Amino acid sequence: MPTVSVKWQKEVFPGIEIDTSQPPIVFKSQLYTLTGVPPERQKIMVKGGILKDDADWSTLGVKDGQKLMMIGTADEIVKAPEKGPVFVEDLPEEEQVVALGHSAGLYNLGNTCYMNSTLQCLHSVPELKSALLSYSDTGRGNGIDQASHNLTLATRNTFGELDQSVRPVAPLQFLQTLRKKFPQFAQQHNNVYMQQDAEECWTQLVYTLSQTLTSDASESAALSMKQLFGIDLVSRVHCVESGEESTETESVYSLKCHISQDVNHLHEGLKHGLKTELEKVSPALGRTAIYTRESRINELPRYLTVQFVRFFWKRESNQKAKILRKVDYPLELDVYDFCSDELKQKLQAPRQMLRDAENAKFGLKTEAKASSSKENEGSSSTAGDSSNMDIDKADPSVPKKQLTGVYDLVAVLTHKGRSADSGHYVGWVKQDNGKWIEFDDDNPNIRKEEDILKLSGGGDWHMAYICLYKARVAESKS
Helix, strand or coil: CCEEEEEECCEEEEEEECCCCCCHHHHHHHHHHHHCCCHHHCEEEECCEECCCCCCHHHCCCCCCCEEEEECCCCCCCCCCCCCCCCHHHCCHHHHHHHHCCCCCECCCCCCHHHHHHHHHHHCCHHHHHHHHCCCCCCCCCCCCHHHHHHHHHHHHHHHHHHHCCCCECCHHHHHHHHHHCHHHHCEECCEECCCCHHHHHHHHHHHHHHHHHHHCCHHHHHHHHHHHCEEEEEEEECCCCCCEEEEEEEECCEEEECCCCCCEHHHHHHHHCEEEEEEEECCCCEEEEEEEEEEEEECCCEEEEEEECEEEECCCCEEEECCCCCECCCEEECHHHECHHHHHHHHHHHHHHHHHHHHHCCCCCCHHHHHHHHCCCCHHHHHHHHHHECCCCCCCCCEEEEEEEEEEEEEEEEECCECCCCEEEEEEECCCCCEEEEECCEEEEECHHHHCCCCCCCCCCEEEEEEEEEEEEEECC
């Protein structure tokens, strides 16, 4: 990598390394951190004119030790007068973020939209940001490798930058640590970093955070990661041929929506995903046999992640092909039907509280008394276990929040194109004020709710690949 110096105004910045395997926008992002001049305002003189964001370094003849000249004005926060009207652009940047109503975008550092969309969707979870803030710079839990520790710090720092900036953020630190921890994201073709699968990025990042926050942070943060995204499944594994039957349990971080010719809605796809066939050795038969696995949810998270299984390996083209079929998904998802009998029993009281609260908003009669008498007919030990659904157990003065099995859509990660390793990924995130923002790399755009429901597929437009739902909770004073 050539090392150059850059002259800007009266200052000279020596010893700047240029990674010629990455586009010039990455180099401009480095200069942005040094000078405060945003990439779009930078005019860097090179052979043939002004350096473009997507130029090919090999054609520019940049040599080691060369001095480059940059022209551009750094951003300044205009100080508002003590008296008189105060405009948004006159506010400190942190206050501008609040006034804007959404966080910043992320620069695409060369086929990194898969990473940007993942970060924007996960950034929408305030409880995750709180857990990251409690993570120590120096401390590292037992068994946690340095790369995982660094990736957790990079996630925390990137989220912090997004919250404090109205300008696009260059996630250089995060990208570098992600590639060091997971080398598959550093794959290149013709010296250019390749597009990657956003679901793989999401899965690897969530798994890493679940390991580091659990081991390093306080117990409350450790519990937080499990409560935030963890789904406990209980499965009945049955072989029709031999009559063998067993029960298995596992913890996962997402539900799969399987797509076939008879799947038109998310609910149907989830049903298919929870009932699968597998082939394994049968001790009774002494050979391999077909088993049916029927799974039910036994513990719910605060945030429910759903992945649409849209990609499969196509041998003819030697790549991940895409299922374009339209699969509708709701703004409100009720997973009660997918829960185990035990969990359904625990959900009854919170669900009734939720219905009563929603009925009260419209002046309708509540059914609390009738429902409580019915629930008391069940076993006292099971019915009393609804406390396991509590989200906030620590402070007795705070009303208890209990999971209900009902979820509201808060983020969608979409893919546009025909292959997981090409095309374009975008994050669509619901803000606290109810507005939806389309985070297309460094270009956030306000969208309407009806625009979100148009991302269900059926063509070459953006279609949902991952949906993130937030639990709708019931509050009780006791």
